[in-house]
Structure formats: structure tokens, C-alpha cells
Amino acid sequence: MLAVGGLTRLTGSGLSITEWDPIVGAIPPLSHADWQAAFSKYQQIPQYRLENAGMTLEAFKGIFWWEWAHRFLGRAIGFAFLLPFLWFAATGAIGRKDWGRMLILFLLGGLQGFVGWWMVQSGLEVRVSVSQYRLAIHLGVAVLLLGAILWVGLEYLRGRPEGHVNKTTKIAGWFTVLVFVQMLLGALVAGLHAGLVYNTWPLMDGAVVPEGAFSDGWLSFSENPGLAQFDHRVVAYAVALFAWFFWSWLRTHSKPTLMVRRAANTVLAVTLAQVVLGVVTLLYQVPVALAALHQVVAALLFSAALWLTFELRRAQSFIA
Structure with a gap:
């Protein structure tokens, strides 16, 4: 759907x-x-x-x-x-x-x-x-x-899952929320056709922040196509870093169950795939097939993050 x-x-x-x-x-x-x-x-x-x-x-x-x-x-x-x-x-x-x-x-x-x-x-x-x-x-x-x-x-x-929610599970939950927010930012990009205004990466036509990004004040975050794309890029970096560091932390500071490891590996793999897909979609000026796949993989990432949260909740007695 x-x-x-x-x-x-x-x-x-x-x-x-x-x-x-x-x-x-x-x-x-x-x-x-x-x-x-x-x-x-x-x-x-x-x-x-x-x-x-x-x-x-x-x-x-x-x-x-x-x-x-x-x-x-x-x-x-x-x-x-x-x-x-x-x-x-x-x-x-x-x-x-x-x-x-x-x-x-x-x-x-x-x-x-x-x-x-x-x-x-x-x-x-x-x-x-x-x-x-x-x-x-x-x-x-x-x-x-x-x-x-x-x-x-x-x-x-x-x-x-039963029992108290520990800090590790809460962190996974906040990551899921971050992915959800990123999807909403993606919807703003789509609604403003912002994927068509800056088709270079990592800079936006040679600049870090697009020109005139804050011309409409606070409304710029949801009305300015350039700033909408910039926000989507920044949160994408945050999602990628969060996924990487949380995956590393689980491996080195806890004893995750088999299902937790599988869920964490899935989150990291889908995150990396989504970042690459997002960049390619941008560089090729948002072709329909790539853009649709980008949305589907975003839903898969959200699902994987929720799965990881669920597995951590079930296995919280085994997590440090």
C-alpha cells in the first residue's frame, strides 16, 4: 500500500x-x-x-x-x-x-x-x-x-514482552521515532518537489546550506524547498550515525540474543542501503522507480527499527 x-x-x-x-x-x-x-x-x-x-x-x-x-x-x-x-x-x-x-x-x-x-x-x-x-x-x-x-x-x-523497559530498549525506541520523523521530512520534500532543486551531493550546489534557506522565518522549515531538502539530508546523517553507533554498542557492551543480533544487523544493513539509495535518487533527479523504492526501503527501515525495539524488550533480562 x-x-x-x-x-x-x-x-x-x-x-x-x-x-x-x-x-x-x-x-x-x-x-x-x-x-x-x-x-x-x-x-x-x-x-x-x-x-x-x-x-x-x-x-x-x-x-x-x-x-x-x-x-x-x-x-x-x-x-x-x-x-x-x-x-x-x-x-x-x-x-x-x-x-x-x-x-x-x-x-x-x-x-x-x-x-x-x-x-x-x-x-x-x-x-x-x-x-x-x-x-x-x-x-x-x-x-x-x-x-x-x-x-x-x-x-x-x-x-x-513483559516487565520494565530498560535504557537499551528506550534507545532503540528513540531510534524508531527518529526514522519516523525522517519519513515525515521526506513527505515534506515530496510535497514541495524539493528533490528537484539541488541535485548535487554532498554539497548543495557548492554550499552547505542552500541560499535563502530562512527567507520565510520559521515557516521556511516546511515551506522552503531548499531547506526541506537540507533538513532531510541532515536527519539522514543522524539516522546513519545512530544506527552505526548503536549497532557497535550492542556488540561491545552487551550480550545480545540471536534475534537481537539479527534485528540489529538488519537495521544497519537497511540504513546503509537507504542512504545510498537516497543519494542516487537525488543525483538522478528523482526518477519514479528510484523514488518509489526509496519510500519502500524507508518503511522497511522503520519496520526493522521497531523489530529491534521489540526483540530488545523481550530479551531485556539478557542485555547489560
Whole structure:
């Protein structure tokens, strides 16, 4: 779902469906007249008038199918969660004590659909793209849902962690938060198209800090494309250093279990891969395939960091 969402954004398809109908909207246009009606609605928004004027119906179908697939997959995920839950709850495979948090997971999925439409609305009247703030919130809720599902799944697979949370586990938790923040910064970069303004590395067109970075005061952090990219770069370095030092510390100052070692090795490997991928994506001016892969690997890094936190929590009695 994160991959399809990223591709929908990268192909400029997110505003191609201008209405939100959770039930009837699951059915795509079935006739030429239906396609013309959908295209006519798209032609009324600023993105078409200012960026895509003259687009053919066939070209419109290309972006429509990306957005439709994204929404359809969201609906499918809802059913893929709800129907098995009802069956497992009825048969006792999921105990009554766990019904509450399963409901929370389902409601988070519903909230994500609402936030997605709220994001789309921001690009229908004045803007030619969605608000970078709402894009970041949309991605943030998706990542939180991913993390919640992963944690619950790990508890069923590995057993629920018990006892006090020690300092080592807290450090891993803060690393997970840092990765989450970095993903939100990436959403701001995407929303501002900031990946296209400075395509050199390690400097930004010969400078450490881009020219005019703070021209809008505090708003520059979320409104200035150059500063948004700079922030994303700096936090990427922080993530890489954090991952390296924490991996080294675990090996030299503790006796990690096998699963902790595997999780820590995974975090370090995915971090290094993500840094290299980010630099290459920037240097090649954000091609769609690389940018989408960059988002997917970010989700993998978040998942690996959460897995490490979970394993440390389980094995805290074995960690110095």
C-alpha cells in the first residue's frame, strides 16, 4: 500500500479522482460516457488547467488507474482485516481481551482513508498539488498503522514482552521515532518537489546550506524547498550515525540474543542501503522507480527499527 501510494504521488495521479465515495467509488468507469464524465470533473480543477491542459482521455486514464488502484487497495485491506477478525473472534482464536486493540487497528485504517481524502481536497480548488502538510500526515498515519500491525503481529509470533523497559530498549525506541520523523521530512520534500532543486551531493550546489534557506522565518522549515531538502539530508546523517553507533554498542557492551543480533544487523544493513539509495535518487533527479523504492526501503527501515525495539524488550533480562 505504501508503494502504490508513493507511485500515485510520483506519477501525479492523486487528484485524478475528484470525489470520495467509499462504496460506489469502488466501481471504475465502465463506458466511454463514464470516462468522459470522470475526465470532465478532472478538467475543472487547477491541476488540469495550469499543468495538464490539453491532456487526452487516454492520458487521463493512465493517472486515473493509479489513484483508483490506491483507493481500491485501501478498501481491500479493510476487508482483509475485518472479515478474518470477525471469524477468529467468533471461534475464539482471538480472545476477548484483544478485541479492543484489533478494533483500534481497524479504526486506524478507516482514519487513514479519511485523511487521504482530506489530503486530496487540498489540491482541488486552489493548488495544483496536495498540501505538503496533509501529505506528511497521510504518510505518518500509514506508518503508524504499519507499526501497530507489526507490533501486534510480533506479539502473536514471539510472545508479548513483559516487565520494565530498560535504557537499551528506550534507545532503540528513540531510534524508531527518529526514522519516523525522517519519513515525515521526506513527505515534506515530496510535497514541495524539493528533490528537484539541488541535485548535487554532498554539497548543495557548492554550499552547505542552500541560499535563502530562512527567507520565510520559521515557516521556511516546511515551506522552503531548499531547506526541506537540507533538513532531510541532515536527519539522514543522524539516522546513519545512530544506527552505526548503536549497532557497535550492542556488540561491545552487551550480550545480545540471536534475534537481537539479527534485528540489529538488519537495521544497519537497511540504513546503509537507504542512504545510498537516497543519494542516487537525488543525483538522478528523482526518477519514479528510484523514488518509489526509496519510500519502500524507508518503511522497511522503520519496520526493522521497531523489530529491534521489540526483540530488545523481550530479551531485556539478557542485555547489560
